[in-house]
Every structure is written in structure tokens, then in C-alpha cells.
Amino acid sequence: MPSPLGSPAVVLEALLEVRDLHVTFRTRNGLVTAVDGLSFSVLPGEVLGIVGESGSGKSVSMLSLLRLIRDRNMQITGEVIFNGADLLTMPEQQLRALRGREIAVIFQDALTALTPVYTIGWHIVEQIRAHEPISKREARARAVRLLEEVGIPNAERRMDNYPHEFSGGMRQRVLIAMALSCNPRLLVADEPTTALDVTTQAQILDLMLELRKAHGSAIIIITHDMGVVYEIADRLLVMYSGRAVEQGPTRSVFRDPRHPYTWGLLGSIPQFTATGAKRLQAIPGSPPSPLRVPEGCVFAPRCRFRHEACSERPRLRGGDDHLDACWLPDEAKEKLRGETLAYAGGGREGDHAGSGAR
Amino acid sequence: MLRFALRRALSTVVVLWAISVMVFLIFFGTPGVDPALRIAGRDASPQVVATVRHEYGLDKPLPVRYALMMYHLLIRRDITSYVNPGLKVVPEIASAVPVTLSLVIGAAVIWMLVGLAMGLVGGALRGSPIDPLLTAVGVLGVSLPVYWLGEVVNLITQSRLHGSLFSWVPPPGYVSPAQSLSGWALHLLFPWLTLAVLYAGIYSRVFRAELVTALGEDYVRTARAKGISERRVLFRHAARCSLIPVISLFGLDFGALVGGGALVTEVVFGLPGIGLLTYNSLQTLDLPVIMGTVLYAAFFVVLANAVVDVFYAALDPRVRRA
Ligand SMILES: Nc1ncnc2c1ncn2[C@@H]1O[C@H](COP(=O)(O)OP(=O)(O)O)[C@@H](O)[C@H]1O
Ligand code: SF4
Ligand SMILES: [Mg+2]
Numbered sequence: 244m245p246s247p248l249g250s251p252a253v254v255l256e257a258l259l260e261v262r263d264l265h266v267t268f269r270t271r272n273g274l275v276t277a278v279d280g281l282s283f284s285v286l287p288g289e290v291l292g293i294v295g296e297s298g299s300g301k302s303v304s305m306l307s308l309l310r311l312i313r314d315r316n317m318q319i320t321g322e323v324i325f326n327g328a329d330l331l332t333m334p335e336q337q338l339r340a341l342r343g344r345e346i347a348v349i350f351q352d353a354l355t356a357l358t359p360v361y362t363i364g365w366h367i368v369e370q371i372r373a374h375e376p377i378s379k380r381e382a383r384a385r386a387v388r389l390l391e392e393v394g395i396p397n398a399e400r401r402m403d404n405y406p407h408e409f410s411g412g413m414r415q416r417v418l419i420a421m422a423l424s425c426n427p428r429l430l431v432a433d434e435p436t437t438a439l440d441v442t443t444q445a446q447i448l449d450l451m452l453e454l455r456k457a458h459g460s461a462i463i464i465i466t467h468d469m470g471v472v473y474e475i476a477d478r479l480l481v482m483y484s485g486r487a488v489e490q491g492p493t494r495s496v497f498r499d500p501r502h503p504y505t506w507g508l509l510g511s512i513p514q515f516t517a518t519g520a521k522r523l524q525a526i527p528g529s530p531p532s533p534l535r536v537p538e539g540c541v542f543a544p545r546c547r548f549r550h551e552a553c554s555e556r557p558r559l560r561g562g563d564d565h566l567d568a569c570w571l572p573d574e575a576k577e578k579l580r581g582e583t584l585a586y587a588g589g590g591r592e593g594d595h596a597g598s599g600a601r
Numbered sequence: 602m603l604r605f606a607l608r609r610a611l612s613t614v615v616v617l618w619a620i621s622v623m624v625f626l627i628f629f630g631t632p633g634v635d636p637a638l639r640i641a642g643r644d645a646s647p648q649v650v651a652t653v654r655h656e657y658g659l660d661k662p663l664p665v666r667y668a669l670m671m672y673h674l675l676i677r678r679d680i681t682s683y684v685n686p687g688l689k690v691v692p693e694i695a696s697a698v699p700v701t702l703s704l705v706i707g708a709a710v711i712w713m714l715v716g717l718a719m720g721l722v723g724g725a726l727r728g729s730p731i732d733p734l735l736t737a738v739g740v741l742g743v744s745l746p747v748y749w750l751g752e753v754v755n756l757i758t759q760s761r762l763h764g765s766l767f768s769w770v771p772p773p774g775y776v777s778p779a780q781s782l783s784g785w786a787l788h789l790l791f792p793w794l795t796l797a798v799l800y801a802g803i804y805s806r807v808f809r810a811e812l813v814t815a816l817g818e819d820y821v822r823t824a825r826a827k828g829i830s831e832r833r834v835l836f837r838h839a840a841r842c843s844l845i846p847v848i849s850l851f852g853l854d855f856g857a858l859v860g861g862g863a864l865v866t867e868v869v870f871g872l873p874g875i876g877l878l879t880y881n882s883l884q885t886l887d888l889p890v891i892m893g894t895v896l897y898a899a900f901f902v903v904l905a906n907a908v909v910d911v912f913y914a915a916l917d918p919r920v921r922r923a
Contacts, residue, residue, distance in 0.1 A: 342828035355819040405918040
């Protein structure tokens with residue numbers, strides 16, 4: 244889907260610009276590098292999808308944008324420019340005014356994401372009144388409208404229900420309503436559909452797309468599901484071991500993926516056949532421990548195309564809007580990729596049937 | 602919520618009845634022992650034993666005896682001690698209750714304030730040097746034995762420094778607040794503090810642990826992401842949820858203490874409460890008094906539990922439906 248504001252003649256001011264973000268944790272076992280030099284930007288109204296296996300630093304990078312990690316052993320460096328100001332250096336007071344109002348976050352598990360002792364209505368009213376000086380009654384009326392908007396039946400009555408009285412999908416809708424209640428310019432959704440069944444998942448994605456139209460928010464959606472990003476994202480950022488290994492317009496990445504890790508991810512989309520969903524290939528091996536990140540290319544230990552050049556760390560590069568961090572020459576990639584898929588589809592079918600199941 | 606409270610009240614009544622039956626069976630239904638001899642006390646004359654036998658209907662079948670006991674206990678309230686002739690059990694307990702309540706409520710106020718404050722500061726400032734300091738203080742409080750602490754306090758305030766620093770401390774004993782409010786408070790001040798030390802230690806540990814867990818929960822992260830103040834995150838979200846298990850613990854401790862668990866403090870400070878009454882009756886094997894205090898204690902523990910459950914449900918919506 245083209246960016247709604249996209250026009251090559253105009254250089255758009257990015258809404259969010261992240262430059263060289265590093266997040267490390269001092270732990271008993273040594274220094275954990277969770278995010279390692281991540282850079283990306285989000286235009287107003289754009290949907291950016293961030294994909295990668297679990298542990299690749301997706302959540303940590305998003306949480307550290309808003310300085311939501313309270314860990315004395317954590318260190319963040321880099322720049323996070325939102326609307327011209329650096330979120331990482333601004334005073335807490337000022338950042339707090341942005342949280343929830345300009346940048347809202349939706350977390351994965353909607354059951355644990357809401358304080359269990361308060362009603363849904365209480366939560367939404369708290370969010371509204373944190374940033375707008377309106378009466379409880381006005382806030383409540385707006386909360387009811389929001390719940391109606393996200394498709395909760397009997398919204399007025401459901402306001403007084405507690406989180407545990409909702410189903411998973413409904414709770415996720417509540418979280419979305421809460422996140423949208425101050426019309427944020429950026430919505431960060433960390434695996435908003437992972438805990439849901441396929442049907443509910445599709446409904447929530449549709450809802451998010453609809454709401455983006457109505458509220459005009461840019462969205463960063465984190466997921467490890469390539470199917471989800473294909474449906475919703477304008478641009479794609481593929482993360483591996485705390486680094487961006489490929490990024491570009493969704494269409495372009497799906498049509499012409501350039502990093503062997505992305506090939507693996509695309510190969511692991513379930514294919515629908517007569518016998519039902521079937522997983523063709525999971526990427527063999529597992530991500531490196533964040534305690535011992537390889538010197539050169541982080542993907543090297545799992546890469547079939549590893550060669551001498553790979554002992555040096557590849558930078559994100561590319562002629563156009565589509566970047567990748569791999570030393571393979573562009574001309575060779577298409578052919579090699581074809582090999583990967585044939586290899587995966589032929590001999591190994593079924594090998595990993597269980598390992599990647601969600 | 603109301604339905605929950607009513608249901609809980611009903612089950613409380615049933616439990617109390619069951620306890621009264623059990624206590625009755627222990628005292629009157631144990632085979633091979635003549636309850637009359639035990640009730641009459643050591644070295645009682647045959648006439649006294651005969652009176653006991655008649656009064657408690659010990660020649661009648663068990664259900665009749667149970668009804669008779671309850672009749673004397675609750676309606677006539679005239680069960681008497683044979684070891685201390687003239688001592689009526691029910692009025693004796695009734696006069697001891699305000700003493701124990703004064704002691705326990707006062708101590709509870711202190712330990713809840715101090716313990717929760719310590720837990721709150723420790724939990725909120727985890728990782729700073731204040732936290733381990735508070736932990737050390739809490740552990741010290743937990744590990745000081747009450748009788749030892751009480752004796753030391755008495756030694757200091759009643760003799761060693763009584764001439765100088767602590768000349769204002771009255772002698773051990775109890776003054777009713779109706780008689781003199783300041784006298785009441787002065788007499789109870791050190792017993793309150795002594796009893797509160799242990800519990801303040803326990804509650805600070807429990808509350809801190811709960812708070813630390815809560816602060817790591819997803820809902821706290823959501824609350825922070827909303828842009829509300831850190832103070833509001835701490836009090837309205839984390840502390841509010843951490844309080845739930847603390848309240849249920851409080852109910853149990855409070856019930857047990859009012860039921861006679863403050864025995865040591867009462868004995869050390871000469872407070873004529875339920876604990877002291879139980880202690881004295883145990884020493885003289887005064888069975889009617891023991892029976893009365895046991896029933897009273899059970900009553901309080903069960904009642905406190907019921908009150909706590911209702912509170913718990915008010916605090917935690919997830920419990921109400923269960
Ligand atoms: N508080 C922490 N202390 C140490 N390591 C952490 C901490 N939080 C996250 N990590 C590490 O950071 C890495 C990235 O985690 P995360 O961002 O949650 O991955 P993702 O969201 O992509 O699944 C993981 O390897 C995790 O072990
Ligand atoms: S740089 Fe080398 S090891 Fe890394 S993905 Fe490319 S070919 Fe594989
Ligand atoms: Mg995550």
C-alpha cells in the first residue's frame with residue numbers, strides 16, 4: 244500500500260527518526276547487547292512493520308524510545324528525534340507529556356496489560372484525563388464513543404466491567420481504544436495480535452487500518468508474523484540480533500528480498516494447501532546469544548552463503564529506498580534465493596513442522 | 602458484592618456452629634475421662650463434683666449436654682469457675698476483650714503505618730542504598746523475640762532509666778480509656794511498640810516483595826506509557842494491587858492476636874486481656890475458663906477471616922465471582 248502522503252517530489256519531514264540506537268544491559272553473565280546500532284524513520288501517517296524472531300530486540304528498542312524500561316543496569320545511546328526533539332535527552336516531565344498523547348503503545352498481552360482492579364472505563368478515563376483537563380463525565384462519554392468505535396457491543400454497559408471479564412480479542416480492542424483516546428500521532432503496537440486466534444487477528448488488523456484512516460496516526464507494528472506485515476505495513480524493517488538487516492517498502496521487500504535472513508522469514512510463511520496450513524521451512528539454527536554477538540555479520544552462523552567477506556560487519560546499504568546488510572553481490576542474490584526456496588520446498592518439507600508453530 | 606457478603610456471613614455462622622460442636626466434644630465427649638472431675642479442678646470436694654455434674658447435665662445424653670452448655674454460655678452467661686470460686690467466665694472474658702482490643706488495634710495501627718511505609722520506600726527505591734538498609738531493619742524486627750524485647754523494654758523503662766529518662770512511664774497494668782484517655786495511651790504505649798516491632802518487620806518485607814513484583818508487571822508498564830506521573834503509577838497501580846495480599850494477611854494476624862495470640866505481650870506488661878486470662882487459666886487448669894477463651898478465640902479468628910474475605914472481594918474484583 245503506498246504511503247498516503249508519498250510523493251517523490253516533496254521531501255517529507257519524518258515524524259520519528261531513530262539514529263544509531265544502542266541498548267545494553269549489564270547482567271551477571273556479562274554485557275547483553277539488545278539493540279545494536281538501529282536506525283530508521285517513520286513518516287507521518289505511515290505504517291512501519293518490524294519483524295524478526297523473538298529475542299531480536301524489537302520490544303526493547305520500542306520501549307527504549309519512550310524510556311519505559313526502568314532497569315538501573317540498562318544503557319541507551321543514540322538519538323530518537325520525534326517532532327524535532329530528542330526523546331532520549333529530554334526531561335522526564337516533558338517526555339511524560341508526550342507518552343500516551345503523542346505516542347501511544349499497545350502491548351502484546353492485553354490481559355496483563357491492564358491493572359486488574361480497575362474497570363475498563365476507569366482505564367480509558369485515566370488515559371484521557373492524564374492529558375486533557377476535562378471532567379470525568381466528559382471523559383467517560385468519550386470513552387464510550389471510543390469503545391463503540393473499536394467495535395465493543397453494549398459499550399456503555401461494558402465500561403463498568405473489569406479486564407478479566409473480556410475475551411482476549413475484546414481486551415485488545417479496549418487497549419486500542421485507550422491508545423487512540425488522545426489521538427496520538429504515533430501508535431506503537433508490540434505484537435498486538437500474537438495472543439489471538441487467526442480470525443480475531445484479522446479483525447484486529449482490519450480495525451487498526453480503519454482507525455489509521457480515521458485518526459491519521461502513524462503506526463509501528465511489531466510482529467514475528469510476515470503475513471501480518473504484508474497486510475498492514477507500508478514499509479518493513481527486518482531485525483536480527485538487535486540490528487536492522489533489511490528495510491524497505493513492503494512490496495519491494497516481499498517481491499525482491501535481499502537478505503538471506505529475510506529469505507528464511509519469507510520461506511516460513513504458512514502456505515495454504517488443500518490439506519490446510521503447512522509450514523515450508525523454518526530457519527535452521529537459533530539466534531546468537533546477545534551475550535556473544537559475532538564480530539562480523541550477525542547472521543553468519545546460520546547463513547548458507549557465508550564467505551570471507553562476512554567476517555567483517557556489513558552496513559545497511561542500497562541504491563534506493565530498499566536497504567540490506569549483506570555482502571552478497573546484488574546480481575547473485577536472486578539466483579541464490581531461488582536455490583534456498585527450492586532446497587526448502589524439496590527435500591526438507593515437514594522437517595520443521597513443529598518447531599515454528601505458533 | 603452484597604450477595605458475596607451475605608453468602609460469606611452465612612458460611613461464617615455455619616463454621617462457628619461447627620467449631621462450638623467440636624470444642625464441646627473435646628471438652629465433654631472425650632471417652633474415658635470424667636468431665637466433671639476436670640471441670641471441678643484439682644482436689645475438688647465430692648459435693649462440688651456433684652454440683653458440676655448436675656449443672657452441665659453430665660448424666661444426660663450428648664445433644665442435651667450441648668444445648669445446655671450453649672444455654673449457659675450464650676443465654677444465661679453464668680458458667681462459673683470452680684478453681685476460682687465466684688469467677689464468672691463470660692463476664693470475665695467480656696471485661697478482658699477491651700484490653701486485648703486496645704492493645705492489638707493500637708499495635709496494628711503502628712505496624713501497618715510503619716511496615717507499609719518501609720515496604721513502600723524499599724520497593725520504590727529498589728537498587729538504592731536505602732533498600733538494603735530497610736531490609737536489615739525489617740529482618741531485625743522479625744528476629745527479636747517478643748518476650749525478650751518486652752522484658753528489656755520493661756527493664757529500661759521501669760527500673761534502669763525510670764528515675765531519669767522514662768520517669769513518665771506508668772507502672773505495668775491497664776487503665777480504661779473511659780477513666781483516663783491519656784492514662785490508657787501511656788499504659789499501652791510500650792506494649793503497642795513492642796508488639797508492633799515484629800509485625801512491622803513482617804509487613805514491610807511482605808509489602809516490599811509484593812510491590813517489587815507489581816512494579817515489574819505489564820500493567821505498570823502500560824500505566825507508565827499513558828503518561829501519568831510516576832507517583833500515580835506507584836500508588837494507584839502498583840501499591841493498590843500489592844495491598845490485596847497484605848490485607849488478607851492482616852486479617853489472619855489480627856484475628857489470631859485478638860483471639861489471644863498477644864498472650865506474651867499481655868503477660869510481660871501485666872495487661873489483663875484475653876491472653877493473660879488464658880495464661881492464668883492454663884496454669885490452674887481452670888477448664889470452664891479455658892473452654893470459654895478457646896471458643897472466644899475461634900470466634901474471633903473465624904470472624905476476622907470473614908471480614909477479610911469481604912474486604913478482599915471489595916479490593917479485588919476477580920474474587921467476587923468465585
Ligand atoms: N532487562 C533486561 N536485562 C537483560 N537482558 C534483557 C532485558 N530485557 C531484554 N533483554 C534481552 O534483550 C534481547 C531483546 O529482547 P526483546 O526486545 O524482548 O526481543 P523481541 O521483542 O524481539 O522478542 C533479548 O535477548 C533479551 O534477553
Ligand atoms: S553477509 Fe555473509 S553471512 Fe551475512 S547474510 Fe550475507 S552472506 Fe550470509
Ligand atoms: Mg517482544
